Amino acid sequence: MQPDLAYLLTPGAVVDRDGGPVAQAAARLIAEGLVCASTRSFVRCANPDDFDFVDALDPSCPGRVAAPEDGVDDWTWCPRCGRRLEASRKSAFEATVLEPNLVVLRVRLANVLAAAGLPVREQPEGVFRVESGDREAAVVLMDACGSAVRRVALEQGAVAVAADCGRFSWQVPHCTKLLAAAELVLVSPEPLLGAVRTALTGQPTVIVLPAPQQSAPERPPARFLLPSGAGWGDVTVYYVDGATVGIAVPGARPVHASAIELGMAKERARTPSRRFALLLHLCRHRGRTDWKTAGFAEDEPLAFDNFAAFRMQVSPLRRDLQRLFGLAADPFAPIGRSKPLVAAFRALPETPGEAAYLPRAG
Ligand SMILES: [Zn+2]
Numbered sequence: 001m002q003p004d005l006a007y008l009l010t011p012g013a014v015v016d017r018d019g020g021p022v023a024q025a026a027a028r029l030i031a032e033g034l035v036c037a038s039t040r041s042f043v044r045c046a047n048p049d050d051f052d053f054v055d056a057l058d059p060s061c062p063g064r065v066a067a068p069e070d071g072v073d074d075w076t077w078c079p080r081c082g083r084r085l086e087a088s089r090k091s092a093f094e095a096t097v098l099e100p101n102l103v104v105l106r107v108r109l110a111n112v113l114a115a116a117g118l119p120v121r122e123q124p125e126g127v128f129r130v131e132s133g134d135r136e137a138a139v140v141l142m143d144a145c146g147s148a149v150r151r152v153a154l155e156q157g158a159v160a161v162a163a164d165c166g167r168f169s170w171q172v173p174h175c176t177k178l179l180a181a182a183e184l185v186l187v188s189p190e191p192l193l194g195a196v197r198t199a200l201t202g203q204p205t206v207i208v209l210p211a212p213q214q215s216a217p218e219r220p221p222a223r224f225l226l227p228s229g230a231g232w233g234d235v236t237v238y239y240v241d242g243a244t245v246g247i248a249v250p251g252a253r254p255v256h257a258s259a260i261e262l263g264m265a266k267e268r269a270r271t272p273s274r275r276f277a278l279l280l281h282l283c284r285h286r287g288r289t290d291w292k293t294a295g296f297a298e299d300e301p302l303a304f305d306n307f308a309a310f311r312m313q314v315s316p317l318r319r320d321l322q323r324l325f326g327l328a329a330d331p332f333a334p335i336g337r338s339k340p341l342v343a344a345f346r347a348l349p350e351t352p353g354e355a356a357y358l359p360r361a362g
Pocket of ligand 1 (some may be wrong): 045
């Protein structure tokens with residue numbers, strides 16, 4: 001099985017036009033209307049034609065980043081291996097960028113179930129119910145429904161499918177396998193059909209979902225749910241590598257996440273933003289820094305011209321952290337020109353001891 005096929009329905013997936021198996025699979029998805037395609041210019045992390053190929057951590061690294069505009073001197077990180085890239089000195093090439101079409105994907109999923117002789121109805125959007133006698137099974141397309149429906153459906157044993165697997169893999173219960181929609185379409189629907197048949201032979205279940213809330217504007221749900229009453233002091237963020245942080249909250253397994261998964265990547269290029277670099281830097285410096293320290297750090301210096309430029313990165317990082325953890329309180333102590341930036345959460349340069357993740361008693 002092609003390991004890279006699973007990500008082809010991820011929003012913004014980049015595919016080289018080299019005619020290889022991944023490009024051919026992408027062409028099938030385009031032909032079937034499951035993705036929309038556009039063209040953009042990229043540089044490769046590990047490109048034998050580039051001056052920095054000898055320094056590649058992994059000579060077969062598949063990482064790519066958007067080519068910078070002419071004249072822009074852009075340093076960035078490889079989203080796959082984390083090494084720093086001087087993108088403006090590397091050779092650029094055209095590649096195809098894919099965006100999934102969820103409406104077509106929903107129709108496709110329903111057809112796959114129906115073709116296997118399983119009578120299916122979609123209710124609500126993104127939840128496909130299959131009935132057999134007094135038993136019911138459900139398939140939830142994670143990308144196509146709201147967070148409350150996703151959570152309740154999974155709690156009640158729905159089979160989980162996602163187009164954007166990286167985004168949802170952390171949301172499925174530990175014993176549940178998240179099926180990649182791209183693999184079901186491109187390789188075989190059998191894993192989905194097998195899971196549905198297994199669900200239909202288990203306990204009779206009726207999947208009951210909460211009615212969608214019509215009026216209240218949906219606040220983006222917190223990615224990392226904290227127990228009630230918990231605050232920033234209960235959150236641990238730790239350095240994993242140049243492209244990944246680990247996140248630990250009470251009562252849950254720690255999660256490793258990239259800038260893209262945390263919504264901290266640059267919108268178009270999907271490379272880590274400066275605020276993500278600041279978060280990594282904070283971890284390496286145990287939650288305490290200022291604009292001068294950041295500029296002179298031995299590891300991955302993060303230069304700021306002045307305090308104002310530094311504060312300009314602190315603000316979006318604060319908003320992102322509040323959104324990710326669903327906390328309204330400030331994740332930082334008040335900063336000032338002579339006051340360092342101090343995290344209210346635990347920021348660590350290495351993985352903390354396993355004991356830290358045990359659910360708190362009582
Ligand atoms: Zn790389």
